[in-house]
Amino acid sequence: MNHVPAALTKKPRLVVIGNGMAGMRTVEEILGRAPDKYEITVFGAEPRVNYNRIMLSPLLSGEKEFDDIVINTAEWYQENRIHLFSGDPVIEIDRTRKVVISKSGTETAYDQLLLATGSDPIMIPVPGHKLSGVVTFRDVDDVDTMLKTAANGGPAVVIGGGLLGLEAAVGLQARGMSVTVLHLAGHVMERQLDPSAGYLLAQELGRRGINVITEADTAEIVGTDCVTGVRLKDGRMIPADLVVMAVGIRPNGRLAADAGLTVERGIVVDDVMTTSDPDIFAVGECVQHRGQCYGLVAPLFEMAKSCADHLAEIATDGYAGSVTSTKLKVTGVDVFSAGDFSGGGETEEIVFRDAGRGVYKRIVLEDGRIKGAVLYGDTSDGGWYFQLMKDAQDVTELRDTLAFGQAFAGGSAGNPLDAVAALPDDAEICGCNGICKGTIVSAITEKGLTTLDEVKGHTKASASCGSCSGLVENLLAATLGGDYQAAAVKPICTCTDHDHDNVRRLIKAKELKSMPAVMQELEWKSSDGCHVCRPALNYYLLAAWPGEYVDHGASRFINERVHANIQKDGTYSVVPRMWGGLTNPRELRAIADVADKFDIPTVKVTGGQRIDLLGVKKEDLPAVWADLNAAGMVSGHAYGKSLRTVKSCVGQEWCRFGTQMSMSMAVDLEKMTWGSWMPHKFKMAVSGCPRNCAEATIKDFGVVATDGGWDLHVGGNGGIHVRATELLCKVTTDQEVKEYCGAFIQLYREEARYLERTAPWIERVGLKHVQERVVDDAKNRAALFERFMESQKTAQVDPWAERASQGVDAHEFKSLSLIAAE
Amino acid sequence: MTDIVNWVNVGPVANIPLQGARTFQTETDRIAIFRTLDDQVYALLDRCPHKDGPLAQGIVHGHFVTCPLHNMVFSLETGEAQGPDDGCAAKVELRVIDGTVHIGLTAEQIGLRHAG
Ligand code: SRM
Ligand SMILES: Cc1cc2nc3c(=O)[nH]c(=O)nc-3n(C[C@H](O)[C@H](O)[C@H](O)COP(=O)(O)OP(=O)(O)OC[C@H]3O[C@@H](n4cnc5c(N)ncnc54)[C@H](O)[C@@H]3O)c2cc1C
Ligand code: SF4
Ligand code: FES
Numbered sequence: 001m002n003h004v005p006a007a008l009t010k011k012p013r014l015v016v017i018g019n020g021m022a023g024m025r026t027v028e029e030i031l032g033r034a035p036d037k038y039e040i041t042v043f044g045a046e047p048r049v050n051y052n053r054i055m056l057s058p059l060l061s062g063e064k065e066f067d068d069i070v071i072n073t074a075e076w077y078q079e080n081r082i083h084l085f086s087g088d089p090v091i092e093i094d095r096t097r098k099v100v101i102s103k104s105g106t107e108t109a110y111d112q113l114l115l116a117t118g119s120d121p122i123m124i125p126v127p128g129h130k131l132s133g134v135v136t137f138r139d140v141d142d143v144d145t146m147l148k149t150a151a152n153g154g155p156a157v158v159i160g161g162g163l164l165g166l167e168a169a170v171g172l173q174a175r176g177m178s179v180t181v182l183h184l185a186g187h188v189m190e191r192q193l194d195p196s197a198g199y200l201l202a203q204e205l206g207r208r209g210i211n212v213i214t215e216a217d218t219a220e221i222v223g224t225d226c227v228t229g230v231r232l233k234d235g236r237m238i239p240a241d242l243v244v245m246a247v248g249i250r251p252n253g254r255l256a257a258d259a260g261l262t263v264e265r266g267i268v269v270d271d272v273m274t275t276s277d278p279d280i281f282a283v284g285e286c287v288q289h290r291g292q293c294y295g296l297v298a299p300l301f302e303m304a305k306s307c308a309d310h311l312a313e314i315a316t317d318g319y320a321g322s323v324t325s326t327k328l329k330v331t332g333v334d335v336f337s338a339g340d341f342s343g344g345g346e347t348e349e350i351v352f353r354d355a356g357r358g359v360y361k362r363i364v365l366e367d368g369r370i371k372g373a374v375l376y377g378d379t380s381d382g383g384w385y386f387q388l389m390k391d392a393q394d395v396t397e398l399r400d401t402l403a404f405g406q407a408f409a410g411g412s413a414g415n416p417l418d419a420v421a422a423l424p425d426d427a428e429i430c431g432c433n434g435i436c437k438g439t440i441v442s443a444i445t446e447k448g449l450t451t452l453d454e455v456k457g458h459t460k461a462s463a464s465c466g467s468c469s470g471l472v473e474n475l476l477a478a479t480l481g482g483d484y485q486a487a488a489v490k491p492i493c494t495c496t497d498h499d500h501d502n503v504r505r506l507i508k509a510k511e512l513k514s515m516p517a518v519m520q521e522l523e524w525k526s527s528d529g530c531h532v533c534r535p536a537l538n539y540y541l542l543a544a545w546p547g548e549y550v551d552h553g554a555s556r557f558i559n560e561r562v563h564a565n566i567q568k569d570g571t572y573s574v575v576p577r578m579w580g581g582l583t584n585p586r587e588l589r590a591i592a593d594v595a596d597k598f599d600i601p602t603v604k605v606t607g608g609q610r611i612d613l614l615g616v617k618k619e620d621l622p623a624v625w626a627d628l629n630a631a632g633m634v635s636g637h638a639y640g641k642s643l644r645t646v647k648s649c650v651g652q653e654w655c656r657f658g659t660q661m662s663m664s665m666a667v668d669l670e671k672m673t674w675g676s677w678m679p680h681k682f683k684m685a686v687s688g689c690p691r692n693c694a695e696a697t698i699k700d701f702g703v704v705a706t707d708g709g710w711d712l713h714v715g716g717n718g719g720i721h722v723r724a725t726e727l728l729c730k731v732t733t734d735q736e737v738k739e740y741c742g743a744f745i746q747l748y749r750e751e752a753r754y755l756e757r758t759a760p761w762i763e764r765v766g767l768k769h770v771q772e773r774v775v776d777d778a779k780n781r782a783a784l785f786e787r788f789m790e791s792q793k794t795a796q797v798d799p800w801a802e803r804a805s806q807g808v809d810a811h812e813f814k815s816l817s818l819i820a821a822e
Numbered sequence: 823m824t825d826i827v828n829w830v831n832v833g834p835v836a837n838i839p840l841q842g843a844r845t846f847q848t849e850t851d852r853i854a855i856f857r858t859l860d861d862q863v864y865a866l867l868d869r870c871p872h873k874d875g876p877l878a879q880g881i882v883h884g885h886f887v888t889c890p891l892h893n894m895v896f897s898l899e900t901g902e903a904q905g906p907d908d909g910c911a912a913k914v915e916l917r918v919i920d921g922t923v924h925i926g927l928t929a930e931q932i933g934l935r936h937a938g
Contacts, residue, residue, distance in 0.1 A: 194859075194860060195859065341860075346899055346900075347885075347899075349884075526883070526884055527859065527860070527884065528841065528858075528859040528883055528884060529883055530881075530883040530884070530886070530888070530895075531880070531881040531883055531888035531893065531895070534881065534883060535881070553839075553842075554839065554840065554841035554842050554881070554882065555841075555881070556881075557881065557890070558879040558880065558881075558890040562879075566876075566879060566890050566891070568873065568891065569874075570874070570875070570876040570879070811837065811838075811839055811842075811844060814844075815844065815845045815846060815847050815852075816832040816833055816837065816838075816844045816845065816846045816855065816923075817832070817833070817846075818830055818831070818832065818846075
């Protein structure tokens with residue numbers, strides 16, 4: 001066994017385990033304070049000198065070479081008479097004998113011992129994680145492995161869209177691989193960024209050709225010897241020659257724990273970095289100080305100072321913990337986050353968005369002081385905010401201009417004008433007539449147009465339904481400057497300056513496909529909207545991107561979220577669908593059984609020709625639905641901004657006056673249209689003759705049989721302001737009824753404002769507008785109908801069945817329970 | 823504020839949906855525990871001061887909740903009604919320890935009667 005001879009001098013022996021950033025910084029600080037105080041020995045597991053770990057990212061991307069990132073060269077160790085054992089990890093600390101034992105068998109005695117073992121990258125133990133080609137991103141060896149594979153190009157997968165994962169992705173992309181990032185959370189870097197900034201970052205990565213998949217849960221890494229791909233739990237396969245696991249780090253406290261030191265998440269230290277053994281110290285990512293573990297260098301450097309003060313026997317205040325800030329080291333991407341930007345307590349937030357420049361800033365204040373900040377796109381003031389925050393300076397005076405930064409750039413937060421100004425020329429402004437921005441702008445400049453009516457006349461833009469007139473006015477204002485006074489728009493709510501129509505058109509024109517996308521690009525003034533705008537946006541997104549947009553439950557009113565109507569006492573009502581108002585003994589028996597079994601206090605026949613079970617306890621809902629489902633019944637959507645009922649009369653099936661089969665027509669229409677989300681509720685009725693017993697003429701879409709066919713009526717409303725329908729047209733075949741019905745609904749879905757029923761909508765746009773689109777223009781009718789049927793493909797899923805038997809939203813129906821009383 | 827006599831652990835923060843809420847039934851009433859988009863957790867009695875609406879069923883936005891029955895908006899931080907409305911929802915003490923939610927309950931809520 002090797003034995004390092006006891007020092008010839010009487011100097012105390014300092015042994016350092018870990019030749020990394022914190023360990024060597026501490027040694028440098030000690031040398032700076034007391035160059036001759038200790039005889040220093042360093043053990044490093046890595047077979048090389050001390051280098052700057054954070055520069056591994058530029059090393060990977062090719063922006064740096066290894067020599068560029070070395071901190072202390074071999075000569076430096078010699079000059080400072082430090083014994084370096086590199087590539088020789090310590091495997092044991094013997095505290096009774098005060099020696100450390102290394103892998104090569106060296107025993108080294110210490111008077112003071114410094115642990116700086118850093119942390120270990122976490123490897124999720126999914127099947128296949130041991131295959132060749134699966135690496136972590138922690139040291140030079142990892143980078144070497146990545147570069148070998150990258151030399152052949154090919155696909156790479158990075159698991160983990162945090163700081164490290166994204167830097168790895170960008171580096172591999174720069175080395176010619178095509179990279180997919182799999183991220184478990186809803187947006188990338190969720191620990192440093194809020195959803196808005198995460199959205200912008202994902203956009204930028206997308207532009208660079210990096211494919212980011214969020215909410216991606218890895219099931220397995222696939223391959224026989226070498227990795228060939230990654231399979232997600234939802235079944236998707238992503239091919240990969242290289243898999244980088246970058247899902248987090250764990251403080252490395254193994255040696256310390258084996259030696260009997262106090263180790264919780266990390267090695268527990270006090271303010272001068274002493275562990276539970278007064279002769280043993282620890283610094284860096286391996287420690288836990290005042291309950292905190294850190295994964296960034298700034299805190300480590302502060303620890304190094306306090307530890308060096310103590311070891312050099314200089315009076316010190318000790319280390320008091322750190323407030324950290326992060327920046328992503330990707331050239332051309334500016335992201336900054338600091339402190340606790342999540343808000344909480346008595347906080348308020350300042351949000352600034354400039355969609356044109358892709359800038360987002362969110363500053364969280366508490367008691368007039370900055371508590372945290374997230375910046376994207378323009379991080380020049382990051383340092384300033386960070387300083388204000390660390391100094392806990394009162395910023396009340398600065399509050400109004402804080403978002404503009406230290407230099408107070410001036411200018412106001414974005415508005416609808418900027419939004420249209422930023423649109424590309426080929427963005428469609430008028431959906432009805434297919435007119436693009438460029439056409440309108442050139443008409444304005446070339447023909448000297450100054451009013452909305454003139455634009456309508458010359459371009460047809462906003463000449464139809466008029467829902468784009470706000471946009472056209474904004475275009476006039478943006479093109480003519482101060483000369484044009486646009487009519488005041490009525491914003492959806494205080495979260496935005498945009499009105500409903502603007503938002504709808506811009507969602508399409510800018511291809512906005514998520515709530516954060518809309519809020520960022522249209523410069524929402526709050527971070528996550530409110531109960532007025534969120535349900536509207538959810539509907540607009542759902543209607544614009546059927547099958548693609550994922551419904552956002554938290555943005556729906558309770559009734560639509562739990563698929564039952566809330567009652568005044570907090571219980572719910574359950575209304576199963578009775579197609580066309582028809583039922584049978586089996587359904588009635590199931591309803592009766594359910595009412596008995598769950599003690600449902602009221603069973604009532606509704607005005608919509610079906611049965612309402614009132615007073616159901618929320619937690620019973622899934623079980624009630626399961627029983628109804630078992631008898632073949634599905635949700636009646638009595639709670640939804642959606643298709644409600646299709647009432648019918650007994651019609652030609654039974655009635656002596658009936659001229660058409662109204663019951664079967666009602667059933668067909670209900671089967672075709674159920675499940676469709678709409679701006680407001682939508683009701684239909686089918687009567688078998690003009691006596692109109694089904695009251696079809698106060699419905700949104702009413703069908704009344706005649707001798708030769710059907711009269712189609714639209715825009716009726718019972719309720720507060722009774723409005724009789726207007727005749728849309730007359731048709732002869734059953735197939736026509738269905739096509740006109742689907743086309744009409746789709747037009748309503750695409751054009752009406754959220755919470756606008758067909759009656760006020762038709763009063764606003766005029767029956768003629770509807771007739772032009774649905775009756776006169778056969779091609780357009782067919783197209784509308786096709787879009788409706790397309791969106792129905794993903795809409796007709798019984799929400800009750802999903803919740804009763806597939807566990808969807810299970811948390812809604814179960815209270816929390818006690819874990820343990822303290 | 824009534825004296826808190828007992829902190830109870832109602833499980834991980836992650837069990838509460840983002841921009842949503844869960845409830846916890848005590849001996850005397852129901853408590854609504856909210857989680858905001860920025861991952862803060864708050865608790866109020868699940869009873870609107872207006873007409874007893876179940877606040878846990880409302881839409882959560884910013885650090886506010888909108889009552890599902892008549893749309894009054896309450897601050898989750900203070901319980902105060904916002905805007906022109908008057909009223910205050912009762913706040914329940916809450917703390918998060920290592921990712922789990924603990925709420926502070928009164929003697930009555932845990933089923934103890936005051937002596938005398
Ligand atoms: C259950 C029912 C009353 C009944 O017992 O008959 C009913 C109950 C409610 N109606 Fe109704 N309406 C019911 C048929 C009607 C009808 C008649 C019809 O559909 O033929 C009308 C007039 C027709 C119409 O809508 O044009 C009607 C016009 C309204 C209105 C006014 C709508 C309007 O545009 O002015 C509201 C308020 C609203 O939606 O904002 C409303 C709102 C409500 C709400 C949803 C109130 C609420 O928000 O909680 C009630 C829910 C009770 C519950 O929890 O179940 N209900 N309501 C009927 C359910 C029919 C069904 O089977 O789904
Ligand atoms: C790719 C990448 C990019 C990063 N970017 C940033 C950034 O931009 N900003 C930022 O602030 N931070 C960044 N970091 C984090 C930063 O590098 C770490 O916080 C820092 O290196 C931690 O220092 P440390 O000394 O505690 O650990 P390390 O630097 O990891 O040093 C620990 C050393 O101890 C060695 N060791 C472990 N056990 C033993 C043993 N038993 N015997 C001997 N030696 C042992 C290890 O091999 C290692 O060399 C980044 C990290 C990585 C991997
Ligand atoms: S008429 Fe009024 S009270 Fe009756 S169900 Fe309709 S909304 Fe409720
Ligand atoms: S009960 Fe809450 S607003 Fe009426």
